[in-house]
Amino acid sequence: MMDELRELYQEVILDHGKNPRNFRHPDDANREAKGENPMCGDRFMIYLKLKDGVVEDVAFQGRGCAISTASASMMTEVVKGKTEAEAKALFETFHDLCTKDDHEHGDHGPVDEEAMEKLMVMSGVRQFPVRVKCATLAWHAMNAAIEGQDKASSE
Amino acid sequence: MDTQIADPTLITYDVERVRADFPVLSRTVHDKKGKPGKPLVYLDSAASAQKPRQVIDAMTRFLEEDYSNIHRGVHFLSQTATDQFEAVRGKVARFLNAPSERNIVFTRSATEAVNLVAHSYGRAFLSEGDEVIVSIMEHHANIVPWQLLQADKGVRIKVVPVDDRGVLDLDAYADLLSDRTKLVAITHCSNVLGTVTPAKEIARLAHERGVPVLFDGSQAAVHGVVDVQNIDADFYVMTGHKLYGPTGTGVLYGKYDLLKKMPPYQGGGDMIESVSFEGTTFKLPPARFEAGTPAITEVIGLGAALDYIESLGREAIAAHEHDLLRYATEKLSQVEGVRIIGTAPGKGPILSFTVEGVHPHDVGTIVDQYGVAVRVGRHCAEPLSERFGVGPTARASFALYNTRAEADALVSSVIAVKEFFGA
Numbered sequence: 001m002m003d004e005l006r007e008l009y010q011e012v013i014l015d016h017g018k019n020p021r022n023f024r025h026p027d028d029a030n031r032e033a034k035g036e037n038p039m040c041g042d043r044f045m046i047y048l049k050l051k052d053g054v055v056e057d058v059a060f061q062g063r064g065c066a067i068s069t070a071s072a073s074m075m076t077e078v079v080k081g082k083t084e085a086e087a088k089a090l091f092e093t094f095h096d097l098c099t100k101d102d103h104e105h106g107d108h109g110p111v112d113e114e115a116m117e118k119l120m121v122m123s124g125v126r127q128f129p130v131r132v133k134c135a136t137l138a139w140h141a142m143n144a145a146i147e148g149q150d151k152a153s154s155e
Numbered sequence: 156m157d158t159q160i161a162d163p164t165l166i167t168y169d170v171e172r173v174r175a176d177f178p179v180l181s182r183t184v185h186d187k188k189g190k191p192g193k194p195l196v197y198l199d200s201a202a203s204a205q206k207p208r209q210v211i212d213a214m215t216r217f218l219e220e221d222y223s224n225i226h227r228g229v230h231f232l233s234q235t236a237t238d239q240f241e242a243v244r245g246k247v248a249r250f251l252n253a254p255s256e257r258n259i260v261f262t263r264s265a266t267e268a269v270n271l272v273a274h275s276y277g278r279a280f281l282s283e284g285d286e287v288i289v290s291i292m293e294h295h296a297n298i299v300p301w302q303l304l305q306a307d308k309g310v311r312i313k314v315v316p317v318d319d320r321g322v323l324d325l326d327a328y329a330d331l332l333s334d335r336t337k338l339v340a341i342t343h344c345s346n347v348l349g350t351v352t353p354a355k356e357i358a359r360l361a362h363e364r365g366v367p368v369l370f371d372g373s374q375a376a377v378h379g380v381v382d383v384q385n386i387d388a389d390f391y392v393m394t395g396h397k398l399y400g401p402t403g404t405g406v407l408y409g410k411y412d413l414l415k416k417m418p419p420y421q422g423g424g425d426m427i428e429s430v431s432f433e434g435t436t437f438k439l440p441p442a443r444f445e446a447g448t449p450a451i452t453e454v455i456g457l458g459a460a461l462d463y464i465e466s467l468g469r470e471a472i473a474a475h476e477h478d479l480l481r482y483a484t485e486k487l488s489q490v491e492g493v494r495i496i497g498t499a500p501g502k503g504p505i506l507s508f509t510v511e512g513v514h515p516h517d518v519g520t521i522v523d524q525y526g527v528a529v530r531v532g533r534h535c536a537e538p539l540s541e542r543f544g545v546g547p548t549a550r551a552s553f554a555l556y557n558t559r560a561e562a563d564a565l566v567s568s569v570i571a572v573k574e575f576f577g578a
Binding site: 002004008014018040041042067068069128131134 | 513514515516521524531532533537540546547575576577
């Protein structure tokens with residue numbers, strides 16, 4: 001039982017949850033989308049600076065639980081510098097990581113393997129189905145921002 | 156010779172005997188590979204209460220022996236089923252001390268009961284510029300129906316504040332009442348703070364201006380004796396599933412002269428006198444507001460739930476729950492970093508709290524691993540969570556079957572949360 005909790009709340013997640021990276025509102029952001037989980041009240045704004053199809057900067061603000069905050073923080077770290085297509089491939093692959101067993105993962109095109117290795121720490125949420133929404137909230141919002149939408153809901 | 160007991164609460168409340176009536180309470184959660192996990196510590200009854208064997212059996216028996224549609228058959232079963240269904244209306248009337256069973260309308264939920272009043276009374280008797288007074292601690296079920304009316308009819312919504320303990324600001328309420336006020340809709344017990352509102356005074360002040368009052372009794376009806384005549388409620392709503400009864404059952408109490416002048420809420424079978432394409436006439440209340448086949452079996456279950464509550468005694472239940480609240484509040488307050496939201500005197504057995512440095516959602520996940528079921532989030536009362544500047548909270552709620560040992564389990568699981576997060 002406690003092993004599963006440790007699996008969910010790994011040190012790295014607790015660290016990102018307490019000290020989120022890229023927790024700011026960049027002046028030159030040209031895309032933004034709100035991510036909201038109405039059930040628990042988690043709310044994030046994701047800010048992107050997109051230039052020539054590349055995510056030059058990505059940051060976020062808002063409040064949420066340790067899982068959603070850590071996931072948002074880690075998302076900003078791995079998405080920065082990616083092309084739109086690469087960022088979307090990461091989103092899809094990460095989504096599989098949180099929701100599906102390994103053998104069911106789909107092929108979402110070339111994906112940054114090093115980034116995915118980092119994100120592996122989030123895979124503990126699979127044992128906690130109600131927390132999957134927390135882990136994927138910022139990612140949904142990032143994806144929405146790339147697609148030019150202003151909000152994403154994890155419901 | 157009479158053997159009378161002067162004070163029924165002096166009889167020791169046998170909580171273990173009560174627990175034996177609730178099959179689910181003996182289960183464990185998070186079992187792994189045949190190994191039992193943790194005993195269930197169910198502290199989420201304010202969201203929905205567990206059901207005693209008596210309710211489950213009553214519904215099973217009804218389905219096996221007496222089930223039929225009601226109000227429409229000449230055959231034996233239909234009459235039997237109708238009699239049993241209508242008997243529950245009488246039980247509900249006695250439970251609320253309503254003058255008559257014709258004051259009792261069955262709905263699907265308390266939410267539907269509020270919507271019924273907003274839709275029927277609201278659309279018929281309120282118009283642009285009229286005001287509806289609610290409080291900041293309303294459940295969304297007593298906010299959104301009025302907002303729909305606002306969008307439809309242009310009425311305005313006025314909000315009574317609470318102080319930092321969660322006590323309703325009666326002076327502010329009195330100031331909000333005006334010639335424009337056409338309805339007051341206020342909770343009788345907050346589902347987040349536990350605050351019990353001074354219903355009688357709220358109604359008295361409104362009635363001075365001839366304004367009817369609706370009380371949301373979803374929590375209050377569970378934790379004490381409600382007397383709709385004594386508080387002089389015009390409308391009172393409650394829900395069956397928080398009263399140890401089945402889902403799909405709600406109640407609207409209404410003063411009969413009000414119900415009688417209200418137009419139908421929904422149209423259909425069972426609520427009409429005669430139907431023709433030249434014009435249809437409607438039955439008198441309560442039938443007028445009960446279109447379609449109701450949740451017959453569930454209403455039978457609600458009747459069994461009310462019998463069960465009465466068999467334990469509502470004062471005895473309230474005393475037991477109050478003891479648990481006091482005990483848990485004292486223990487939880489001693490944990491550093493825990494903040495209790497809602498400290499109104501005489502509050503109901505609802506304990507909302509935050510743990511410094513830990514989001515309630517994480518609190519909920521971790522205490523769940525210890526078998527402790529609490530609600531986390533905004534509890535369908537978003538304006539209130541903003542008022543206290545805390546956002547979401549964790550909420551433990553105590554019911555007639557909870558124990559001091561369970562309060563201890565809550566406290567030790569919260570301490571584990573803090574250790575886990577190094578908070």
